[in-house]
Amino acid sequence: MLSRSAQGGLGLALSGSLGLLFGGPAAAHGRPAGYGPLIPDPAGILSLPQGFHYSVIAESGVTRLETGEPTPADPDGSAAFPLRRGGTALIVNHEISGSDAPTVPTVPDHTFNPAAGGGTTTIEVDARGRRVREYVSLAGTVNNCAGGRSPWGTWLTCEETEATVAGVQHGWVFEVDPYDQRANRAPKPIKALGRFSHESVAVDPLRGVIYETEDAGTPNGLFYRWTPPRGLRRLGRGVLRTLPDDAGTLEALRALRPDGTFVPDLSPAREVGTRYRTRWVTVPDRFAATTPTRKQAYAEEPTRSRKLEGMWWGDGGCYFVCSFARTADGSAGVHDGQVWFLDPRAQTIELKIHFEYTPDQDGDADGPDNITVSPYGGLVIAEDGEGASHLVGSTASGETFFLARNELAGESEFTGSTFSADRRTLFANVQSPGHVFAITGPFRRQR
Template structure:
C-alpha cells in the first residue's frame, strides 16, 4: 500500500518526499528518452518581485498578463489562463495556444473577432502567442472566441490544439445563443485555418482534456463533472484518423469506458491495482439532447464513473489520465487526494499508477493534481490545484516528489493569503523552456534553467 504524503511528511519533515508507489510509478516514464533519477532541483528561492518562486539557477520571463493590450490590437488579454500547448513554428519560432476559462459573467472575456467567434454571448476561447528563438513575444492574438469555460484540451499529432468547453449549457441558458459543451480545433499559427467549428461528434459534456494515440488516431477524453454521478472516460474513433487539419469534422463514434465490476474508480486505493477486460460502450446520445451523457442508460452493467477527471496525456503505448480528488461527502465511493491512471489499449488494461496524499504544510505540494505533462528528460510535471500555496511539482522515476515552482502572487489578504492555481504546464519543442500559466491573476510564464 502506498504511503500518503501526509504520513511521509509527518515522519520526515522533508521538502522532497520519497513515496512508495509499489513499483508501478516507473511506468509513467515509458517512451521517454531518459528519466530523471534525482530528487529535484533544490529548495525554492523567494522571488523579490513577488511573482514566481523557483530553484536556484532557474529564471522566468513574464510573457503575458491579463488586462494588458493584445499585440494584435483586438482588445485586452483575457482572464483565467488555463490549459496550453506549445507548437514548433518556422525559423525556430514557437506558437503557444492558451485557453481562457471564462464564463458569461466576471472578468475580461476573449474579444470577439469576425470569422473566429462561435457564440458572441460567450466570453471564453483561446489566444495565441508567437515567440522567436530567444523567447521574445512577437505577436499575441485571438485564436478562437465565443466559446465557454475553456478549461484544458490537448495537442494533435499534426500540430493543432483541441480546446475543451467545461460546461453543458445549452442555447438560452445564461444568455448563450448556441449550445456549448464541445471541443474545437485551433491552429495557433493560422487560426483562420480552423475557424470556430464545434466538433460535435466528439460529444457534448463537461470536457476537460484530451490525448491522441499517435498510431491509431483515437482521441481519449476526460469529463470533469461537478455533481454525482460524476464524469466518464471516453474514446472517440474518428472516421478519418490522423487526417490532419479539419479531419475531425468528418465525425466518428464516441464510446465510454466500462471497467467490469468497478462502477467508481475512487474506491481503488492501491497503486499497482490493475483491471483487464476493459470495455468500451457506445454513447447512446453524444449530443446529450435531453440527458447528460453520464446519466444516460448504458445497459444493465452500467458504466464506470470518477470524480474530477482532469489531465490527460499520451506516453509510450498508453494513455494516462488524472482524477484530481474524490470526496465521499460529495457522493464518491471513497476519498482520495489525486490519482493517475494508465490505460493500455493493446492490452485493454487499466492500472492505478500514482496515488497522491494531502499536504501537511501549505508551503509543500502534494494534493489535487490537475494539468499534467512529461518533461523532455522524462520527469513528470504536474500543476497543483488545491488549498494553500500552489505549485508546479515534479515526480522522479524513483517516486520522489519535488517542487519546481510556487506562485507568489497573493490574491487574498495578508491575514488570509490565497494563490491562484497553476495550469497549462507544457514544454517548448526543444525542451529548453517550460511554459506555465497562473490562473489568477492571469499570467503566462516562460521558465528556463538546467532542466534534466
C-alpha cells in the same frame, strides 16, 4: 509500494518509472533529485530553484493583443508548437464563462457564439522566449479547460460546460491551428466527440482514437473514448471538423477487476499498481439532446470518478488525473489525487500515483490537475488544491521535487504546463490573476 507514511508521514503512494510526485529531494546516484530548494522570489511572483529564471509573456488585463485589447482572463490548458523561423506558438485556453473579465474579444470569422466570452489566444515568442505578439485564434466559446494537443500539430479545446448561451449549445471540442489563421475561420464544433463537460483530450497517434475526460458531478463524470469511423484513412489537420456529426463511435469506460467484477467508482483505489481491465459501452445520445451523457441509461453501467481532469499522451498510452474525491461529493473513497495510465494495447488502466488525504495543504501536494509528460523523464503536474500551489516534477526513476511555487496573492492554481519543442523552455500559467510564464534554466535528465 512506497507511501508518504513511509516517507515521514507525507501521504503519497507511487509506482513504476513515474515514482513519487511529491516530497523533498531524495538522494539518487549520489545527488539529490530535481534542482534544489525553491528560492523565494523578491518580486513575489514565482519561486524557482537556483539558476532558473522566468519571464511573464502574457498577463491578463495588462499585456495587449495585436488588435489592442487586453490579454483575456483565466489562462488554462496550453500547448507549444515550433515555428519554422525559430521560437514557439503557444495556444492558450481561457476558462471564461462570461462573467470574468477581460473576455476574449470577438473577431470576425473566428467567433462561434458572440454572446460567449471564452476562447483561445495564440502567443508567439522568439527562440529566447521573448514575447513577439498575441492574437485571438478562437472566440465565442465557454470555459475552455485543459484541452489537448493532437499528433498532427493542432490544439483541441474542451468546453467544460453543458450550458446554452443565447440559444446556442455549448459543451463541445473545437480544433485550432497554430500556424494558419485561415484554417480557424468559421469555428465549427466537433460534435462527433460528444457534448458534455469536457476537461481534456488525448489522441492515440497510431490508432486515431481520442480519449476524453469529463469534469462534472451529480453524478460524477465519465471517461470517454471516440473511435474513428471505418474507412477513414487518417486523421490530420482540419479533418475532424469535416466529419459528419455522428461519425465514429463514442463510448464510456467500464472498468473491471481481474476477476471480472465491475468497478463503479475509481476513488477507492489506493494501492499503486492497481490494474483494471477496460471495457467500453456506447453512449446512447452523444449530443445530450435531453439528458447529459453521464445521466443517460447505458446498456451496462459505466465507471465514474470525481474530478476527472488533465490528460497527456506518452509512453504508448495516456496519463489521466482524478483531482480529489470526498464522500460528501458522492465518491466511494477519499483521496487528494490519483494519476492513472491507460494502456490501449494491454486494454488496462493502472494506478500510478495516489495522493492520500492529509491536512497539510502547503508542504504536501494535493489536487493534481493539468499534467504533461516531461522530455526529461517523468511528469510535470500542476496543482489545483488547497494552500500553496506548485508545479511538481518527478525523475524518470521515481525521485521527486517541487519545480515552482506560486507566490501571487490568492494562491491560484497552476495550469497549462508544456515544454517547447527544443526542451529549453517550460511554459506554465497561473490562472488568477492571470499570468503566462516562460521558465528557463539548467534542465537535465533526472536519473
